[in-house]
Amino acid sequence: MTERKVVRAVNGLNQQIDSVVEAMQLAEPYLDSESIDLAASVIRKSESRRKLSSExxxxxxxxxxxxxxxxxxxxxxxxxxxxxxxxxxxxxxxxxxxxxxxxxxxxxxxxxxxxxxxxxxxxxxxxxxxxxxxxxxxxxxxxxxxxxxxxxxxxxxxxxxxxxxxxxxxxxxxxxxxxxxxxxxxxxxxxxxxxxxxxxxxxxxxxxxxxxxxxxxxxxxxxxxxxxxxxxxxxxxxxxxxxxxxxxxxxxxxxxKAISTRRLRADVDQVVNHLKAELNAEKVRLPDQMQQSELERAIANAHGAQYIADAVETSYKLRAARRTGWPVTTWLIRLRNDPLQRMNLGRKREAAELSITSRPELSVAEAAAIDHAIDNYVQEATQELPDSWIEPVREEVGSNVQHLDGAVDAAIAGTALGVEKSSWWWPAVKFVQWVSLLAALAGALWLAAYPVAGYFQFDLPTAPRVEGIAAPTLVFAIGVLLGIVLGIACSFVNRIVAKVKRRKALRNIERSVSGQVRAAVVEPVDHYLNTYNSYAAIITSAAKKAE
The missing domain is CATH 3.40.50.300 (P-loop containing nucleotide triphosphate hydrolases)
Structure with missing residues (x-):
């Protein structure tokens, strides 16, 4: 046999050994003991024989x-x-x-x-x-x-x-x-x-x-x-x-002189073919973005994302009404409770991640909805994997899920809901409202001064008129009407802004929840699937090179 053929045989053996070693490093925890022992035995034998006389x-x-x-x-x-x-x-x-x-x-x-x-x-x-x-x-x-x-x-x-x-x-x-x-x-x-x-x-x-x-x-x-x-x-x-x-x-x-190499190559190829036969699929499909979004949305909804978003809308309208409403009636609004405050949300915190919400515990139905969504996701993602690969995935996800509720609660507590700060235009409206109230009050006092002065037999100068309307009456009417009209207009604007705030808050909550879901469920599942695909790719490629 020519030296070139010997070198080619040795190189082929080395490549197959490297493939088996790399594959075993990836998949050893998921393979049965028979496959592990067979691969280890062949690799040990091959490594030992290659160190001995090739002549x-x-x-x-x-x-x-x-x-x-x-x-x-x-x-x-x-x-x-x-x-x-x-x-x-x-x-x-x-x-x-x-x-x-x-x-x-x-x-x-x-x-x-x-x-x-x-x-x-x-x-x-x-x-x-x-x-x-x-x-x-x-x-x-x-x-x-x-x-x-x-x-x-x-x-x-x-x-x-x-x-x-x-x-x-x-x-x-x-x-x-x-x-x-x-x-x-x-x-x-x-x-x-x-x-x-x-x-x-x-x-x-x-x-x-x-x-x-x-x-x-x-x-x-x-x-x-x-x-x-x-x-x-x-x-x-x-x-x-x-x-x-x-x-x-x-x-x-x-x-x-290459027969020993060829014999070892045949043994290694036998291991490769054995591992190839145990592959359920040469490549498994990772869950798509839609499946991931459905899982994240289901968990977010079970944790009250919609309810919190509604509370954001209500809270914004309450806060806006207090700051932009007619001062005469805003005291009534203060009697209403802010739903975000009841849940310990929507406040500025220096360490929001250390805060927890005051939301009620998950109900049985909500907890069941979370478990069902996770089980469906894992089952669909791992349906093409061999049984020996599925159980470790379920175990790791199950372990992570035990801490998921607390992590989601902390994530929601630290989520920016968009109501932590006042809207920039509230102070200006508030200033106009107080000016209008003071104008109405001044007009009312001016009008009240005439009967009081008459009662005490004082003569007051005749009030000037504008288009036939007495100035005190005009000032009072303008102050009252401006406050009421401005309050109604701001109420309309506040409702529109509150809807926008609700949508943004819902997106932020879902984004915060999705980060925890990815860490606890999506990323571990993807890790196992990617590991299997890497392992399967190595074995499939090696099987194609098998003699």
Whole structure:
């Protein structure tokens, strides 16, 4: 394999590992333990293997008791290194044949293989073995029988299945259809088809006329498990039949210095595909502005936004009437209570956020309306998420909602309602009203002075007349009419301004409430949805790059 292909394989593996690591950092709290353990195991194995010798290719011989695996191993090596016999199990320890020791010991330590044998290039091969030397980077392993009754032997075989770079499955032609072989091992290695060789060993025990049917039957079984691309070689360790082809396949694998990278890449791709299969959707839709506005408006209304806005309108009209009405009648207006003052709203505060309102507690219906609005919002927002993602969203929102009522109350208390200050034109109107009242009072006193003076026999100058109307009468009439007309006109203007104040106050209240709703509900939900979309995008992209 060219160096360029090796570099490309390494880069591809690095990219997939980075994708899995980044995805797990985002989604680990929401994934099931099986997915987490699988990803962690593969990443640890990949990181460990990449630090070890890249010049060695580890080939493992796997098989059940009686398959002739150890005999085949000895034939390939050219020495009697592995124990053979009929006692069950035959192979109890992992035996390693090494053609190049440089860097091999660290790799074998990682594989936990202690029984090691160095094969010299000049060694005389055993009769019946292939005469062609293996590549110096080969590490050939004979593993414990995978059907061993000893638990520790079975565990060793299972562990090494996931660690070796190239797998040689040695099958007995009389037991090749054993379900435990296919369902227990081979079915889990569909992603490793380029790194597996099937050897139908002891083929000399099968009549020549039956061999084709056995091979075809085996291929059908493999194909039914999704392993239709596995090469099948018929061999016999005792007669030497097919050994050259087995060695050729192993030698080809040993020369491929990127095979360990390709094996790791297949494992990582398997994790990616597993995570991809668990995605409910490649991208979930975030709630739109209309849904958010409906939630905020529902909570604001439940907290009395409309009622407070009405109180703002009433309060403004009362305050305006007191400041712009006819002074003779404004005392009646002062007898009416200001609804904003009853709720402890609409006042200037240096630290409004520390204030609380005097509004009544939420009724059962209002509290239920808030819960219903939040539940609907969260349910609609998370309907595309996997179940494992939904529960954390509900838990965080539920925790935030417990403090929402107090936060909304404080927000309303600190909201500028637009009635904290007097309107700029009130003082001018008030001045005119008092001038008109004083004029009316002066005219009334002037008129009253004549009968009083007559009673006491005083003569007063005749009052001047304007267009035939006595000046005192005219002054009194103008003062009274000006005050009444100005009061009516201001009342009309005040009603219009109060409507405007109501709308502005309602917007301000809803804006204040929406800030608390966003912090307690909208932003946590968006955070989870954005996290899921980021995770799904990484996994989807990695799945498209999977080999």
């Amino acid at each position: 060695h290719v580890v080939v493992g011989l796997f098989g059940a008791t009686g398959s002739g695996k150890s005999t085949l191993f000895n034939a390939l090596v050219g020495r009697e290194l592995a124990s053979t016999g009929v006692i069950r199990p035959t192979t109890t320890n992992t035996v390693a044949a090494i053609w190049d020791t440089a860097g091999a010991n660290e790799l074998l330590d990682w594989l936990e293989v202690n029984d090691r044998h160095v094969i010299e290039a000049s060694a005389e091969p055993k009769r019946g073995s292939s005469k062609k030397d293996f590549d110096s980077g080969l590490l050939l392993l004979d593993l414990p029988d995978m059907d061993s009754t000893r638990v520790e032997h079975h565990q060793i075989a299972t562990r090494l299945v996931g660690q070796v770079d190239f797998l040689v499955w040695v099958l007995d032609p009389q037991k090749y259809a054993d379900a435990s072989i296919h369902h227990g091992y081979l079915n889990s290695l569909r992603s490793q088809q380029g790194n597996i060789l099937i050897v139908l060993n002891q083929i000399d025990r099968v009549a020549a006329s039956d061999r084709n049917s056995i091979v075809n039957s085996l291929r059908d079984i493999l194909a039914s498990s999704g392993l239709e691309r596995l090469p099948v070689v018929c061999a016999s360790a005792s007669t030497g039949e097919g050994l050259e082809e087995v060695q050729r396949q192993i030698a080809t694998a040993a020369k491929n």
